[in-house]
Amino acid sequence: MITEIILDSDLLETKFRPLETSLSADAVLVESERCYYCYDAPCVAACPTDIDIPGFIRALAIGQPSRAADRILQANPLGASCSRVCPVETLCEQACVRQHENGGPVPIGQLQKFAMKKLSTRNDLSSNSRISGAGTKVAVVGAGPAGMTAATLLAQAGFTVDVFESQAVPGGLNESGIAAYKMLDDAAQWEASRVLSHPGIHLHTGMALGKKLFLSQLCEDYAGVLLALGLQGQQKMQIPGEELQGVFSAVPYIARMRRQEPVPVGQRVVVIGGGMTAIDIAVQVRLLGAEEVHICYRRGPEAMGASLHEQMLAKEQGVFIHHYLRPVSIAGRDGTCERICLQPTQVLNDQLQDVGDPLTWSVDQVFVAIGQQLQATRWASDIPELAVNLRGKIQVDGEARTSLEGVWAAGDCASMSEDLTVHAVADAKVAVASMMATLAKAARKTA
Amino acid sequence: MxxxxxxxxxxxxxxxxxxxxxxxxxxxxxxxxxxxxxxxxxxxxxxxxxxxxxxxxxxxxxxxxxxxxxxxxxxxxxxxxxxxxxxxxxxxxxxxxxxxxxxxxxxxxxxxxxxxxxxxxxxxxxxxxxxxxxxxxxxxxxxxxxxxxxxxxxxxxxxxxxxxxxxxxxxxxxxxxxxxxxxxxxxxxxxxxxxxxxxxxxxxxxxxxxxxxxxxxxxxxxxxxxxxxxxxxxxxxxxxxxxxxxxxxxxxxxxxxxxxxxxxxxxxxxxxxxxxxxxxxxxxxxxxxxxxxxxxxxxxxxxxxxxxxxxxxxxxxxxxxxxxNVVDWNLLNLNYVSKANIDEGRCIGCGRCHIACEDTSHQAIGRVVDSGRYRVRAEDCVGCNLCLAVCPVDDCIRMEQMTSGTDPRTGLEIASEAANWNQHPNNPLNHIAARSGIGKEE
Structure with a gap:
């Protein structure tokens, strides 16, 4: 049975709020005083964006959470969303020197979340900026994590930044692709509007590359262009029955849900995939009333993109996680999916092999969460010189430069690292540093 | 009982x-x-x-x-x-x-x-x-x-x-x-x-x-x-x-x-x-x-x-x-030599001892490249105890007395007998005493 659901504020509070973990002000004091204030701290080394973690925790311990937030933002303009979605247990907290002590690592993610909530409302993004950009116009395509970060850093450096976003609202996957229970209190929009409120940033929504906006034109109009457009296409399973009603790509489904559009929720649900998105969709439909939710992943637990913490969370919510199962086909009646056929697998010498007989489960909803793809041909046809690599992403060098002069790329559209918000931020920092160095050199030449 | x-x-x-x-x-x-x-x-x-x-x-x-x-x-x-x-x-x-x-x-x-x-x-x-x-x-x-x-x-x-x-x-x-x-x-x-x-x-x-x-x-x-x-x-x-x-x-x-x-x-x-x-x-x-x-x-x-x-x-x-055992400073044994020693098995690599010593003491603690743990260079260590004060781990750093051999910092041999400031050649009072003959035994 399929139920239509609108994820309104009542449902958010009753179903999703209980999943939120946060520290009280008292607990923040206790936990922040547990930080040893390491020198050359391993947690900082483990953070892709180099947040001064001991520094911001020290500000918390002395009772200045908004200064802690400022300190976080100096390294990572998206400190708020990162505190909500970062798999800290595999990053900073794993590196914490107290990892193996009683009480475990300092809860850096929770402390960061607390600090970011205490960010003062004054907009000081333009303060103490270096004016190296001096009004030079640059373009950022995409207002997701990478684009917002780059726009912030460029605007702070004095550039005039035009940000082009294909959707009606900024935020990218933070807004549309991440489970609603991680972004309660409109956290993604709050952050996006704060970041993009810099007077040097001009946001243009509803501007998709390849439709109203062309890369060749951008290259002519702007001193530098940063592509941060994420991945638009949904990876397909390439199996029979994928087109049946009841089979959904996870990310667009989450986007609709986040936009409070009606979405169908089934009773027996299978999720194909092993990443964060698979967990996000599984937990959400489970909380919204699905009786059984099964995540099927073709490899073992260690190969899953979802962190152990995420896997635990899903299990606590009653989601079943099955390893070594790959989808073979989906069958239906009257165009609606009814059964999924799954083939048990094993990994032998790093090779995935089928083993044993296929299983058939009855389902009324299947989610596909096996990744996204670039689809460059749709938006870069005017500049065929833009090189795409074997993994189907924009080819970039170590400084995030594309094959086109004056064009950089960052975030999921180019990144070879895990598709985490924090990596998008880190990539954008690299791209901006390179862009600024290149533009400064060019400015010196013309002067 | x-x-x-x-x-x-x-x-x-x-x-x-x-x-x-x-x-x-x-x-x-x-x-x-x-x-x-x-x-x-x-x-x-x-x-x-x-x-x-x-x-x-x-x-x-x-x-x-x-x-x-x-x-x-x-x-x-x-x-x-x-x-x-x-x-x-x-x-x-x-x-x-x-x-x-x-x-x-x-x-x-x-x-x-x-x-x-x-x-x-x-x-x-x-x-x-x-x-x-x-x-x-x-x-x-x-x-x-x-x-x-x-x-x-x-x-x-x-x-x-x-x-x-x-x-x-x-x-x-x-x-x-x-x-x-x-x-x-x-x-x-x-x-x-x-x-x-x-x-x-x-x-x-x-x-x-x-x-x-x-x-x-x-x-x-x-x-x-x-x-x-x-x-x-x-x-x-x-x-x-x-x-x-x-x-x-x-x-x-x-x-x-x-x-x-x-x-x-x-x-x-x-x-x-x-x-x-x-x-x-x-x-x-x-x-x-x-x-x-x-x-x-x-x-x-x-x-x-x-x-x-x-x-x-x-x-x-x-x-x-x-x-x-509570004495004035000038009665402390200046021949006593101790060095900090870090138990690398216990060290958690926080770097607190390193930065304390590096910035404010005698630059005697360095990071071991492979392990990320810290080690004391005895040739620089004055035995001041600061590293113990900042180390968050019990029994990780110990001050160890040198009882024989040469202090690698001073190049001086470890003396078996005690000697305090009153007996030290740098004590100006000793020079005055020597010159004036005060305290000399007949």
Whole structure:
């Protein structure tokens, strides 16, 4: 049975709020005083964006959470969303020197979340900026994590930044692709509007590359262009029955849900995939009333993109996680999916092999969460010189430069690292540093 | 057999050496009764003054400095002496002493330097059955402005005079409680001794402003927008008190005066330290104000456990045992060489020792490239102990004595015999002595 659901504020509070973990002000004091204030701290080394973690925790311990937030933002303009979605247990907290002590690592993610909530409302993004950009116009395509970060850093450096976003609202996957229970209190929009409120940033929504906006034109109009457009296409399973009603790509489904559009929720649900998105969709439909939710992943637990913490969370919510199962086909009646056929697998010498007989489960909803793809041909046809690599992403060098002069790329559209918000931020920092160095050199030449 | 905790101080017997100091916990019969039920060995009753009684502020009396996890490290008060009529206090003292004859009952007093007052009241105190008198010469606020408390305690001639006055009017032993708000505590002790004191107790609280309310721009505790200096106590003052106790205990003239040790005692170990430095018993206040009278169990059982481990059967076995090891700097052995050693198995790689040594000491600690742990270079280590102070891991860094070979830092051979500054060639006095022939043996 399929139920239509609108994820309104009542449902958010009753179903999703209980999943939120946060520290009280008292607990923040206790936990922040547990930080040893390491020198050359391993947690900082483990953070892709180099947040001064001991520094911001020290500000918390002395009772200045908004200064802690400022300190976080100096390294990572998206400190708020990162505190909500970062798999800290595999990053900073794993590196914490107290990892193996009683009480475990300092809860850096929770402390960061607390600090970011205490960010003062004054907009000081333009303060103490270096004016190296001096009004030079640059373009950022995409207002997701990478684009917002780059726009912030460029605007702070004095550039005039035009940000082009294909959707009606900024935020990218933070807004549309991440489970609603991680972004309660409109956290993604709050952050996006704060970041993009810099007077040097001009946001243009509803501007998709390849439709109203062309890369060749951008290259002519702007001193530098940063592509941060994420991945638009949904990876397909390439199996029979994928087109049946009841089979959904996870990310667009989450986007609709986040936009409070009606979405169908089934009773027996299978999720194909092993990443964060698979967990996000599984937990959400489970909380919204699905009786059984099964995540099927073709490899073992260690190969899953979802962190152990995420896997635990899903299990606590009653989601079943099955390893070594790959989808073979989906069958239906009257165009609606009814059964999924799954083939048990094993990994032998790093090779995935089928083993044993296929299983058939009855389902009324299947989610596909096996990744996204670039689809460059749709938006870069005017500049065929833009090189795409074997993994189907924009080819970039170590400084995030594309094959086109004056064009950089960052975030999921180019990144070879895990598709985490924090990596998008880190990539954008690299791209901006390179862009600024290149533009400064060019400015010196013309002067 | 369990070690014997019974204590004797100036002939006053108590089941253990833990007394409550003259302070809010000993203000009234109801408190003292609860303390004795809990097991405290004795009390020094909250200081009595002559009528009319003093008046306390009706706002906050206490200010505090909290360390990790809200634990109070330093505590400051602006409370005065007993604010009740003296007759009520005497009645309660008599009742309590009668109910608890085996516990020590000492009465603290603060009277002006007028013979008639001491002549009138000391016999009445004696009549309560109290075991002794303590002279409050230390209270740093409120009373000092009236010429009493630390105003007396800071002037050695007044200490002597008031001690003599007290001794003239009572047969009870007189303990002189000393204020730490002086340049040299031995001057006060010498004056008390000269006045005929039977014992000294120390320290009273330290003049302090425990903090400033930066919104009201006023010291803490703040009473209607203003504050005043208070008396500082709690764990933070213990090191100051230990030094003052030791200075008196090792003094050749009056070092034999019995000492009641006071100052930040919270755990049994604190008490043992005071006693090792020469205190016969100890007095506690702040710790019970923060945790209640029940801590007496930890104090007695903890001390007993330690004594058992050390094979001490009675308090006298360790009392004063550390006194002779407290010496002036110029008597320390300059031939003693120790080096820090980091247990790399325990090291968690926090880098605290490295940055402390690198920035502010002798650049003797480096990171081991492969492991990310830290290691001491003996050729640079001066053995200063700073790394131990900052290391968050128990037993990770140890100071290890070099007993033979060459100190890689100085290139000098480790000497087997001790040598101090008085014998050191760099000591200018030695050159003068050598030139003038002073100290040369015939």
């Amino acid at each position: 369990k070690p014997d905790l019974t204590s004797e101080f100036l002939g006053i017997h108590s089941p253990n050496p833990f007394w409550l100091a003259s302070a809010p916990p000993t203000d009234r019969a109801i408190n003292v009764d609860r303390a004795f039920q809990a097991g405290w060995g004795g009390v020094v009753w909250k200081t009595l003054g002559i009528d009319p009684p003093v008046v306390n502020v009706n706002g906050p009396r206490y200010g505090f400095w909290q360390g990790d996890n809200h634990r109070v490290q330093g505590f400051s008060n602006i409370e005065l002496i007993s604010d009740r009529p003296i007759a009520i206090n005497l009645k309660e003292i008599a009742e309590i002493k009668k109910r608890w004859p085996d516990r020590a009952m000492v009465v603290s007093v603060m009277f002006p330097l007028e013979d008639a007052i001491w002549a009138e009241w000391l016999p009445l105190i004696e009549a309560t059955g109290a075991d002794g008198i303590e002279l409050n010469l230390g209270c740093p606020h409120g009373m000092s402005e009236r010429g009493m408390g630390s105003a007396m305690g800071q002037a050695p001639e007044l200490v002597e005079a008031v001690t003599r006055l007290a001794k003239q009017h009572t047969r009870l032993p007189v303990i002189v409680k000393l204020t730490p708000n002086v340049t040299d505590i031995t001057w006060s002790a010498a004056a008390a001794y000269a006045g005929g004191a039977d014992a000294v107790s120390l320290i009273n609280t330290i003049n302090s402003i425990v903090g400033v309310d930066l919104d009201q721009m006023a010291p803490l505790p703040t009473v209607d927008g203003r504050g005043t200096h208070g008396g500082y106590c709690g764990p933070a003052v213990k090191p100051i008190a230990l030094n003052m106790v030791a200075e008196i205990a090792r003094n050749p003239q009056f070092g034999h005066l019995p000492i009641s040790g006071i100052g930040g005692i919270t755990h049994w170990r604190d008490a043992a330290e005071f006693m090792a430095l020469g205190a016969t018993n100890v007095q506690v206040c702040t710790a019970v104000m923060l945790y209640g009278f029940r801590i007496i169990d930890e104090l007695t059982e903890g001390l007993q456990t330690w004594m058992q481990e050390k094979n001490y059967s009675r308090l006298g076995d360790f009392t004063g045992q550390a006194i002779t």
